[in-house]
Amino acid sequence: xxxxxxxxxxxxxxxxxxxxxxxxxxxxxxxxxxxxxxxxxxxxxxxxxxxxxxxxxxxxxxxxxxxxxxxxxxxxxxxxxxxxxxxxxxxxxxxxxxxxxxxxxxxxxxxxxxxxxxxxxxxxxxxxxxxxxxxxxxxxxxxxxxxxxxxxxxxxxxxxxxxxxxxxxxxxxxxxxxxxxxxxxxxxxxxxxxxxxxxxxxxxxxxxxxxxxxxxxxxxxxxxxxxxxxxxxxxxxxxxxxxxxxxxxxxxxxxxxxxxxxxxxxxxxxxxxxxxxxxxxxxxx
Amino acid sequence: xxxxxxxxxxxxxxxxxxxxxxxxxxxxxxxxxxxxxxxxxxxxxxxxxxxxxxxxxxxxxxxxxxxxxxxxxxxxxxxxxxxxxxxxxxxxxxxxxxxxxxxxxxxxxxxxxxxxxxxxxxxxxxxxxxxxxxxxxxxxxxxxxxxxxxxxxxxxxxxxxxxxxxxxxxxxxxxxxxxxxxxxxxxxxxxxxxxxxxxxxxxxxxxxxxxxxxxxxxxxxxxxxxxxxxxxxxxxxxxxxxxxxxxxxxxxxxxxxxxxxxxxxxxxxxxxxxxxxxxxxxxxxxxxxxxxxxxxxxxxxxxxxxxxxxxxxxxxxxxxxxxxxx
Numbered sequence: 179x180x181x182x183x184x185x186x187x188x189x190x191x192x193x194x195x196x197x198x199x200x201x202x203x204x205x206x207x208x209x210x211x212x213x214x215x216x217x218x219x220x221x222x223x224x225x226x227x228x229x230x231x232x233x234x235x236x237x238x239x240x241x242x243x244x245x246x247x248x249x250x251x252x253x254x255x256x257x258x259x260x261x262x263x264x265x266x267x268x269x270x271x272x273x274x275x276x277x278x279x280x281x282x283x284x285x286x287x288x289x290x291x292x293x294x295x296x297x298x299x300x301x302x303x304x305x306x307x308x309x310x311x312x313x314x315x316x317x318x319x320x321x322x323x324x325x326x327x328x329x330x331x332x333x334x335x336x337x338x339x340x341x342x343x344x345x346x347x348x349x350x351x352x353x354x355x356x357x358x359x360x361x362x363x364x365x366x367x368x369x370x371x372x373x374x375x376x377x378x379x380x381x382x383x384x385x386x387x388x389x390x391x392x393x394x395x396x397x398x399x400x401x402x403x404x405x406x407x408x409x410x411x412x413x414x415x416x417x418x419x420x421x422x423x424x425x426x427x428x429x430x431x432x433x434x435x436x437x438x439x440x441x442x443x444x445x446x447x448x449x450x451x452x453x454x455x456x457x458x459x460x461x462x463x
Numbered sequence: 464x465x466x467x468x469x470x471x472x473x474x475x476x477x478x479x480x481x482x483x484x485x486x487x488x489x490x491x492x493x494x495x496x497x498x499x500x501x502x503x504x505x506x507x508x509x510x511x512x513x514x515x516x517x518x519x520x521x522x523x524x525x526x527x528x529x530x531x532x533x534x535x536x537x538x539x540x541x542x543x544x545x546x547x548x549x550x551x552x553x554x555x556x557x558x559x560x561x562x563x564x565x566x567x568x569x570x571x572x573x574x575x576x577x578x579x580x581x582x583x584x585x586x587x588x589x590x591x592x593x594x595x596x597x598x599x600x601x602x603x604x605x606x607x608x609x610x611x612x613x614x615x616x617x618x619x620x621x622x623x624x625x626x627x628x629x630x631x632x633x634x635x636x637x638x639x640x641x642x643x644x645x646x647x648x649x650x651x652x653x654x655x656x657x658x659x660x661x662x663x664x665x666x667x668x669x670x671x672x673x674x675x676x677x678x679x680x681x682x683x684x685x686x687x688x689x690x691x692x693x694x695x696x697x698x699x700x701x702x703x704x705x706x707x708x709x710x711x712x713x714x715x716x717x718x719x720x721x722x723x724x725x726x727x728x729x730x731x732x733x734x735x736x737x738x739x740x741x742x743x744x745x746x747x748x749x750x751x752x753x754x755x756x757x758x759x760x761x762x763x764x765x766x767x768x769x770x771x772x773x774x775x776x777x778x779x780x781x782x783x784x785x786x787x788x789x
Contacts (some may be wrong), residue, residue, distance in 0.1 A: 233518035233759050312550070313535070391537060394507070394545070398517045398534035400524055409505075409533050419536060422510060422666045424687040424760050429668075 214440075218433025226434060230400050231416070235427030240435050245402045246315070246395075246410035247384060247442065253319030253406055254383055258326050259376055265327075266334025266372075271360055290328035297325045298389025306393050313394020316406040321393055322386060326379035333375020337368035370457025377450040381443045387414035413439045500527040502740040507535035508542025508555035509641050510665075511685060512727045514759035515581055516555050519748045522755065526747060530740045538665075539641035543730075549573055552735035553745075556728040557583075557641030561654070574733045574786075576779035578772045579726040580748065581756030582764055584710035585646055586689040587699045587723070590678045595619070595626050598700040598707035601722065604650045607633065607681070613658035619679075633661035634673045634682030640665055646683060649722040671696065683723075686710055687760025715762045727761065731776070733783035742780055749773050 179187075229239025265286075273279040301321030311317040341364050349359040365372075390412055397419045399411045413435055420432035506516055513536050520532040535542070539556045546554040547567040559577065560568070568575060587604070589596050603622050606612065619626035636642035638655070643663075648654040664670055667684040674682040675695035689698055689710070700707030703721050714720035729748070735741045749772050753763035 230521075230524075231517065232521050233514060233755070391535075394535060394537065396507075396533045396535040397513060398520055398532070400520065400533075401531060415536075419510070419513070422668060423514065424667065424685070424691040426691065 211440075214433050214436050217430060218435075218437050221430050221434035222437060226431075227438070231398050235423075235425060235431050238428075238431055240413065240416055240438065242399045242402055243411050243413045243416040243435065244438060244442075246399070247412045247439075249315050249403050249406070249410060250319055250322060250390075250412055251380055251384055251442075253315060254322045254326065255376065255380055257319060257323040258330050258379070261323070262327050262330025262376070263334050263372060265331045266338060267360060267365075269331070270335045270338045271356065271364065286328050286331050290332060294325055294386050295388045295392060297321055298392030300324065301389060301393045313396070313409060314407050315403055315410045317393050318390050318395055318410065318412075319406070321389055322383040325386065325389065326376075326383050329379040329382070330376050333379070334368075334372050337371030337375065338364055340371060341367045370453050370460075374450040374454045377446050377453070381446040381450075384442055384446070385414055385439065387412070387418050391415060391418075413442075499529075500740045500743055501529040502738055503531040503533070504553065504735075504738075504741055504744055505533055505551040506553040506555060507537055507545055507551045509539040509557040509727075510536040511539075511557040511583065511640070511642060512555035512580070512729075515727065515752065515756045515761060516729075516748075518755040518759050519744075519751055522751060523744055523747050527740065527743065530744065532744065538639055539644075540639060546575070546730060546732065547571060547573060549732070549734065552732065552738070552741055554730045556730055557725070558644045558648075558654075559728065560730065561644075574783070575730045576776060578729045578731070578745070578749070578776055579764060579768065580729055580752040580772070581727045582715050582762040583725055583727060584686040584715040584720050584762065585642065585649075585683050585723040585725065586686050586710050587681065587683050587701055588674050588689055588696045589681050589699060590674060590676075591695060591697045592678050593697060596681075596699055598702050600702045601650060601704070604701070605652070607631065608635075608647070608657050608661075609651045610656055610658055613660050616658075630679050632677050632680045633658075634670045634677075634680055635661050635663055636667075636670075636684065637663045637665035642685065645725050646723070649725075685760075686715065686762065690760060712757075712762055716765060726764070727756075731779070733779075733786065736780045736783045745776055746773065749776070 225237075226239050227244070228241050229237060230241060231243075232238040269279065269283065269286075273282075298321060301317060301324065305311050305317040305320050306313060309317075345363050345367065346359055349363045354362070395415055396409055396411050397415055399409060401408075403410045417432045417435045417439065420428040420435065423429075506520075513534060516534050520534055523530070523532060534555075535551075537545070539554075539558055542551070542554040542556065543560060543564045544567075545551045547564050549571055556577075560575075587599060607616050607622055616622065617630060618628055619631050620628045622631070635657075636646065643657075644654045647657045651657055662670075662673055662682075664673075667688040670682050670684050671688050671692050674680040675692065681699075689696055698709055700709045701720070701723055702708070705719075708714050708720045710720045710723070715724045718724060729745070731741065731745060736745075749769055753766070753769060757763050
C-alpha cells in the first residue's frame with residue numbers, strides 16, 4: 179500500500195467514525211422523543227393545559243406550572259438581557275486589556291460552568307434571605323438570570339467581535355463618538371447574534387428545577403401568579419414531582435408535561451434560528 | 464416576535480391580575496364558617512407526605528376558594544429548616560422533629576404541635592424470582608444495614624446460612640429523606656446511621672426499577688410503591704419476634720406490622736394557628752385525611768386516632784390563643 183492510499187484509508191475511516199458519533203446523539207434523542215411522545219401525547223388536551231394540579235392523575239393539569247414557566251422566562255430575559263449586553267459591550271468595546279479585565283474574563287468563563295444548584299444556593303442566601311424576598315417569582319428570575327448571565331455575556335462578545343473593524347473605523351472617520359458607533363453601527367449589526375445567544379441561554383434556564391426548588395419554588399400552587407411577587411411553580415418541578423409518584427397514570431402526566439416543556443424549548447430555539455437567518459439576509463457589507 | 468408575544472402576555476397578565484384582585488376583595492376576614500375564609504397558608508416539607516396534603520388542599524379549595532394554600536417539596540429536613548425559622552405555617556414531615564431542629568425552633572420562639580395524619584408501611588422487597596427469602600427478622604435486617612456491615616456483609620448466606628452464596632445488592636431511600644431516617648431508627652436503632660455502600664435514591668420509582676430488574680436485590684420503600692408494582696416485586700414478611708407479618712392495609716393500621724409502620728406528620732406553629740384559615744384548614748385536613756390518604760396510596764389511621772389528633776390540635780390552638788393574648 180502506498181503512502182497516499184494509506185492516507186486515503188485513514189480519511190475514510192475517520193469519516194465513518196464521524197458519522198457514527200453524530201448518529202449516537204441523534205439516535206438517543208430520537209428514542210427519547212419517540213418514547214415520550216408515545217407515552218404522553220394522548221394525554222395532552224385543553225383540560226390538561228387549563229387545569230390545576232390534582233391528586234387524580236386524570237384530572238390534574240399544568241396551568242399554574244406553564245404559567246410560572248412563562249413568567250420566569252420573561253422576567254429572566256428582562257433582567258439578564260440588559261445586564262448581559264451592557265457587560266458584553268463594556269468588555270469588548272471599552273475595557274482596556276489590563277489585568278483586571280483579564281481577571282473578569284476568566285471568571286465569567288468559569289461561571290458559565292458552575293452547576294446550577296450552586297446558583298440556587300446563592301439565590302437562596304442573597305435574594306430569599308438577605309433581600310428578604312421569599313420564594314417568589316422575582317427571586318427565581320433573579321437566580322436564573324445569574325445562571326444565564328455568563329452565557330449572555332460570552333455570546334454578546336462573540337457577536338460584537340464578528341462586526342468588522344472597518345465598520346467602526348468608518349463610523350469614527352465620520353466623527354462619531356464611541357457610544358454613537360456602538361449604538362448606531364455595532365449593536366444593530368450584532369443584535370441578531372446577541373438575541374440568538376440570549377434565547378439559547380433562556381432555553382437552558384427553562385429546564386431548570388434544582389435551583390428553583392432550593393430557593394423555595396413550590397409544587398402545589400392553585401393560582402396563576404399575577405405579579406412578580408407571587409409564589410410559583412414551574413414545569414420541571416411538576417414533572418419531577420409526577421415522576422416520583424407511585425401511580426403509573428402520573429408518569430403519563432409527566433410525559434405529557436415533558437412534551438409541553440419541549441415545545442417551549444423548540445419554540446425558543448426556532449425563534450433563535452429565525453433571528454439569525456433574518457440577520458444574515460439583511461446585512462450586506 | 465419576542466416583543467409581540469411579550470406584549471400579548473402583558474395583556475393577559477393584566478387580565479389575570481384584575482380578576483384575582485376582584486376575587487380577593489370579595490373575601491371577608493370572618494372567623495366562623497368555612498366558605499368565607501380568606502388568606503394564605505404556606506406548607507412545605509416531605510415529598511412523602513406531599514400527595515396527602517395536595518389532595519386535602521385540592522378538596523379544601525371547594526370549601527374555601529379564597530384561601531391560597533401552597534405546598535412545596537423541599538424534603539422533611541428542608542421544610543423543618545424553614546419551619547423553625549418561622550418562614551412557613553405548616554411542615555409536612557415523614558419523621559419526628561429532631562433535637563437540633565427543636566432547639567432552633569425554641570431559639571426562634573416557635574412553639575408547635577405535631578399531628579399524625581396517615582400511616583405508611585415501609586415494605587421490604589426482593590426480585591420476584593428470589594425463592595429463598597420467605598421471611599426476614601429485624602435482627603437480620605439490622606445485620607445487613609448497620610454501618611459495620613459496610614464491605615463485610617456482601618453475600619446472602621452471611622445473613623442466614625441456608626440462603627445462597629451469592630452477592631446481595633441493597634437498595635434504599637436517599638440519606639436526605641425522612642424515610643431513610645425512619646428506617647435506620649427502626650432497624651439499626653440509631654437515626655441516620657447505616658452502611659453507605661447501597662444504591663440510594665430519593666425517588667422510590669428508581670428503587671422499584673432497581674429491585675425489579677436485579678435478581679439479587681433487596682430494598683425498601685413506601686407501601687404505595689409496592690402496591691402499584693406488585694407484579695414485578697415480592698414483599699417479604701418482617702418478623703419482630705412475634706412471627707412474620709406482611710404489610711397490608713390491616714396490619715399497618717392495627718400496628719401488627721412493626722417496626723416498619725410509620726406515621727406521617729404535620730407540624731403547625733403557634734403563630735400559624737393565630738390565623739383562622741389555618742385552624743379551619745387543619746380541622747378539614749383531619750376530617751378528610753382518612754379517605755384522602757387511602758386514595759393517594761397511604762393507609763388510614765383508626766377513627767379514634769383522628770379524634771385524638773383533633774383534640775390535641777384544639778388544645779394547642781386554645782393554648783396558643785391565650786398565649787397570644789397575654
